[in-house]
Amino acid sequence: MTSQTNTRTHDAVIVGAGFGGMGAAIQLQRSGFSDIVILEREDDLGGTWHVNRYPGLAVDIPSPTYSYSFEPNPYWTRLFAPGAELKAYATHVAEKYDLTQYMRFGQSVESATWDEKARRWTVRTSAGDEISATFLITATGFLSQPKMPDIKGIESFKGKVIHTADWDDSYDLTGKRVALIGTGATAVQLIPTIADRLKEFTVYQRTAIWVSPKMDAAIPGFAKSLFARLPLSQRAVRLGGTSILEVLMVAGVLHYGSVPAANKLGEALCRAHLRREVKDKDLRAKLTPDYSFGCKRPTFSNTFYKTFATGRARLETTPIDHVEKDGIVTVDGHKTEIDVLICATGFDIWETNFPALEIIGKGGRNLGEWWRSTRFQSYEGIALPSFPNFFSLNSPYSYSGLSYFTTVEAQMKHMARLLAHMDKRGASTFEVTEEANDAFMARMTENLQDSVFAQGSCATSRSYYFTSKGETPLLRATSTINAFREAGSFPLTDYAFA
Known part of the structure; x- marks a missing residue:
C-alpha cells in the first residue's frame, strides 16, 4: 500500500470498529457530525466478536443485557448467545446506522499527535498514511492484545x-x-x-x-415474538439481569x-x-x-x-x-x-493496551509514559488533561457494571453533553482540567478502599484487574446508576473550552 497524507481535516477519527467505536460513531452522528473515519486493524467490524471464534465462544452475561439499550435484539437464540450471534448483531448495528461508510479495514494505527497550532489530531497508520481530525476517539477495547505465556522453551x-x-x-x-x-x-x-x-x-x-x-436455555419462539412486538417486555428482562x-x-x-x-x-x-x-x-x-x-x-x-x-x-x-x-x-x-x-492465556492489558498506540498530547505529553510515571487515571473514564478533543473509551476507571454496553452508553452520554456545550459556546476545543481529573482520581481511590481488592484476599488471584504496582484502576468504583447520572450532569466547569 502506498502511503499518503490526507490534507483534509475530518470531524473525527475513531480507532476501533467494535461496539465501543460504533457507539461513539452513532453519538457523533446524533451530535451533528458526519465526516467520520473509523480505522480498524482487522479485516471486518465487531472487535472481539470478530477476532474471537474459538469453539464454545459465547457472551458470559445474559444476552438481553449485552446490547445497546436503544437497539435491542429480540431474536437471541439463547439466554447466553453464542459468539456468532454477537458478530451478526454488530453487523446489523453497523448497517442500520450506516456506519460501514466510515470504516477502513486493515488499518493499524501506530500513533496520534495533537497539533497545538492547527488544533487538530494527526493520526498515523503502519502503512505510513496520515489522517487529520478535530476529534480523536480510541475504542481499542480492553482485551485486544493477546498474551502468549512466558515459558522457557x-x-x-x-x-x-x-x-x-x-x-x-x-x-x-x-x-x-x-x-x-x-x-x-x-x-x-x-x-x-x-x-x-x-x-x-x-x-x-x-x-x-x-x-x-x-x-442458560434456548429462548422460546413466543418470547422472541413478544420482545419484537412489545419492546418494553425485553427492557424489563434487561433491567432484571x-x-x-x-x-x-x-x-x-x-x-x-x-x-x-x-x-x-x-x-x-x-x-x-x-x-x-x-x-x-x-x-x-x-x-x-x-x-x-x-x-x-x-x-x-x-x-x-x-x-x-x-x-x-x-x-x-x-x-x-x-x-x-x-x-x-x-x-x-x-x-x-x-x-x-x-x-488460553488472555490479554496483555496494562503493558501494551493502555494505550494500544502512541498518543502525544499538548506540550508533548506521551499518554503511555505519563500513565506509567504517575498513575493510570482519567476523568470520568473518558477524558485526560493535556489531551484536547480526545475521548479515550477504554480508559482507567471507565468500566461500569459487568456489561460493556453500560460503559459504552454512559460514555456516549458524556460525549453528547460535552459536544452540545461546545456547540453552544462556539468552541473548537475542550480539555479537562488537571484539578477536575485529580479530584475524580482521589474519589475513585477512596471508593476502592471499600472494595474486595483492598479488603479481600487477592494476593494469589493473578487478576488482570491489577497493575504491576498492585493498583486496580480498571473498574469505575461507583454504581452504574451513578455513572449514568454523572455522564449527564458532570460540571461543565471541569473542562476548559477554546
Whole structure:
C-alpha cells in the first residue's frame, strides 16, 4: 500500500470498529457530525466478536443485557448467545446506522499527535498514511492484545500452537494429544467443547477460577415474538439481569467491606456448584480458588467441572518448568508429550493496551509514559488533561457494571453533553482540567478502599484487574446508576473550552 497524507481535516477519527467505536460513531452522528473515519486493524467490524471464534465462544452475561439499550435484539437464540450471534448483531448495528461508510479495514494505527497550532489530531497508520481530525476517539477495547505465556522453551515446540484469540478453524484437533494452558473465562468455555474429540487432554492450571451455574436455555419462539412486538417486555428482562449483575459487581466487589453478605453469596453459589459437580475431594480442592470471590472476574458454566470429573480432561496444577519440542515438562520432572499446545492465556492489558498506540498530547505529553510515571487515571473514564478533543473509551476507571454496553452508553452520554456545550459556546476545543481529573482520581481511590481488592484476599488471584504496582484502576468504583447520572450532569466547569 502506498502511503499518503490526507490534507483534509475530518470531524473525527475513531480507532476501533467494535461496539465501543460504533457507539461513539452513532453519538457523533446524533451530535451533528458526519465526516467520520473509523480505522480498524482487522479485516471486518465487531472487535472481539470478530477476532474471537474459538469453539464454545459465547457472551458470559445474559444476552438481553449485552446490547445497546436503544437497539435491542429480540431474536437471541439463547439466554447466553453464542459468539456468532454477537458478530451478526454488530453487523446489523453497523448497517442500520450506516456506519460501514466510515470504516477502513486493515488499518493499524501506530500513533496520534495533537497539533497545538492547527488544533487538530494527526493520526498515523503502519502503512505510513496520515489522517487529520478535530476529534480523536480510541475504542481499542480492553482485551485486544493477546498474551502468549512466558515459558522457557515454548519457541522450540514443533507441534501446532494456537492462541484462543487467533483460532485456526482449518486445523482438526480430532485424535490429537492436546495441552491447554489457562483456566480463565475463555478456557472455561472452550475446554468442554473440544474434550470429547481428543486422544489425550491435559489442562495446566495456575490459578483456579470461581465458576457459578449457568442459567442458560434456548429462548422460546413466543418470547422472541413478544420482545419484537412489545419492546418494553425485553427492557424489563434487561433491567432484571442488570440488577443481578449490579449486586454481584457493585455490592459484592466494590462494596465488599460494607456489604460482605453480597460477596459471600456469590462465593457460596460457586462452592455449592463445585460440590455438586465434583465428588472427588482432591480434584475439588485443586479447582477451588484460594482468593476472595471477585478479585478476578468470575464466570458461568454447567460443563467445565464435568469435563474433569468424568476424566475427559486431566487437570495439572504442578507448575510448568519448560516446553520441549514434543511436550511440556513440569517442575517435578514429569513430561507430557503433546501434538498441540493451546494458549488460553488472555490479554496483555496494562503493558501494551493502555494505550494500544502512541498518543502525544499538548506540550508533548506521551499518554503511555505519563500513565506509567504517575498513575493510570482519567476523568470520568473518558477524558485526560493535556489531551484536547480526545475521548479515550477504554480508559482507567471507565468500566461500569459487568456489561460493556453500560460503559459504552454512559460514555456516549458524556460525549453528547460535552459536544452540545461546545456547540453552544462556539468552541473548537475542550480539555479537562488537571484539578477536575485529580479530584475524580482521589474519589475513585477512596471508593476502592471499600472494595474486595483492598479488603479481600487477592494476593494469589493473578487478576488482570491489577497493575504491576498492585493498583486496580480498571473498574469505575461507583454504581452504574451513578455513572449514568454523572455522564449527564458532570460540571461543565471541569473542562476548559477554546
